[in-house]
Amino acid sequence: MTDFVSPPPLSGPTPLAVARRRLECLACERMTAHVPGPATLGKDGEVLVRWWVCAECREAHTPG
Structure with a gap:
């Protein structure tokens, strides 16, 4: 039976x-x-390119 009163357990960051x-x-x-930024996804939802954002200037995106 599902308890709809209690919040779901919190999971840690991925x-x-x-x-x-x-x-x-x-x-x-x-x-x-650099920290993870947006991702370019294929039609099947698979990550094709992961973009990384500079943690210091936040201007540049680097594929990685």
Whole structure:
């Protein structure tokens, strides 16, 4: 039986949500920490390209 009064259990962040990568930022012109950004998905919903956003300037998106 489902309990509709209690909220669902909270799960921790996904590994991708806490991931950070050091990539070359074209806007900063140096290696900086990047966090996951938007993804380009295929017709079947599979991730084709994961874009990473510079954590310092938030301007540049780098495919990774």
